[in-house]
Amino acid sequence: MIEINQLHKSFGKLKVLNDINLTFSSGDCIALIGPNGCGKTTLIKSILGMVIPDKGNIKVNGKLISKDYQYREQIGYMPQIGRYPDNMTIGHIIEMIKDIRKTNQKLDEELLNQFLLKSMFDKRMRTLSGGTTQKVSATIAFLFNPNILILDEPTAGLDPLASEILKEKIITEKQKGKLILITSHLLSELDELISHVVFMNEGQVKFHKTIADLKDATGEQKISKAIANVLKSTIHE
Amino acid sequence: MNRIVKYIILDILKNKIVIIYTLLLSILSWSVFSLEDNSSKGMLTLLNVILLTVPLVSVIFSTIYLYNSSEFIELLLSQPIKRSKIWNSLFMGLVISLMLSFFIGVGIPILIYSPNDVGIMMLLVGIFISTIFVSIAFLSSILTRDKAKGIGISIILWLFFGLLFDGIVLFLLFQLSDYPIEKLMIGITALNPIDLARILILLHLDVSAMMGHTGAVFKEFFGTSLGIIIVFIILLLWIVIPYYASILKFKSKDL
Secondary structure, three states, X not given: OEEXXXXXXXXXXXXXXXXXXXXXXXXXXXXXXXXXXXXXXXXXHHHHOOOOOOEEEEEEOOEEOOOOXXXXXXXXXXXXXXXXXXXXXXXXXXXXXXXXXXXXXXXXXXXXXXXXXXXXXXXXXXXOOHHHHHHHHHHHHHHOOOOEEEEEOOOOOOOHXXXXXXXXXXXXXXXXXXXXXXXXXXXXXXXXXXXXXEEEEOOEEEEEEEHHHHHHHHOOOOHHHHHHHHHHHHHHO | OOHHHHHHHHHHHHOHHHHHHHHHHHHXXXXXXXXXXXXXXXXXXXXXXXXXXXXXXXXXXXXXXXXXXXXXXXXXXXXXXXXXHHHHHHHHHHHHHHHHHHHHHHHHHHHHHOOOHHHHHHHHHHHHHHHHHHHHHHHHHHHOOOHHHHHHHXXXXXXXXXXXXXXXXXXXXXXXXXXXXXXXXXXXHOOOHHHHHHHHHHOOOHHHHHHHXXXXXXXXXXXXXXXXXXXXXXXXHHHHHHHHHHHHHHHOOOO
16 A cells, blocks of 8 residues: 655754665554654655655555555545644634545544533633643544545543543554554554554664464564563664 | 735734834825825825835745745645745735735825826836845845844845945946946846836926936836836846745745
């Protein structure tokens, strides 16, 4: 569903992405992990067309994204730090996006209801707390039933209740056969969700494995421990 | 009109600066016309005021607005919308609202007090100057990520076109007064949209008789309908070129 070929990107002298090759297919739930500044967010933004790669290409559903913009209809994106126009209210933002997309398809307002956002519709974005902003981001990401969900640190800043709601939601969507790409530092959170792990370091993909392979290779039962094991061995190398 | 432009215009109209700008322009123009009994003299005063304030407000307001829209741009970019459409919509939104301000503030008094061809030309020139400086704002805000730098570039460009350029031209005129540089001067004015607009209007007011030999050469060029068409084509280029450069840069910008 998503195909990344020999992707390179530098910001000035800093090489952020160095020859990334990845393929994700529908039904996968991929955890993108790695230390701070390893290029996770840049990779995600490249898939969304927000960052223009220096070299290489990305295909979504077999189509090159560099010439296309319609493909973003299929992607729900939840940014790490959602930035919204200060003067608009939650209601305005959601109405505006609905209006601009003007789709006829049924909207998925489950999160909108579960996060009780309707009662806050006339609050301005600038007055919201970080967690509430995250709730808005999550709602927008799931709103149009996208086939691909890209979630950048989805549970950071959410309270336990909200983060549980979001996790449940991700599991439901995964069961519908959608492709889900998550970045997170909280390894323990991922245990019940993911099917594949992509580990990045210094702009390179160190490995891309299924959970079963990873567990076999390290002999650990929990994903978080298995990953910690791999991390230790990469650092010692 | 597309939906994004609608949201941008609504957002700009909510902004009190544009309303104050409209009020300021209308106070200026109404008072100029009611103080001067001769509408031609009124036009002259108004011309100078407009050529100072309109570029200033257009360029600064647009630059700041663009920087403040970075969140809005980011939000739209994750939706299935073409990059160029986002940029075009921002441009349209700003141009339409500033034009509206200009028309309400200056256009209405002109149409009442001086509804002749000079009045119409003044309106056109005002609209062109607003658009040109919005276009310049687009270029300066895409050149740098730093808001303070971007606004700085805008202010310097305004200073250059509004004040410094005239100084340079005067200096050249005095230094080279022994040579026949009148024709060259026409070419040099094309490098500054404000001067171009000023000379175009001046030569259609009665005062042009007082401008000496250079004035006569200018009149030969700007007074003809071909001259007017050429001037408006140059003004159009002043809109298109900075905007086109900015959109090329925006298409490859990382957000």
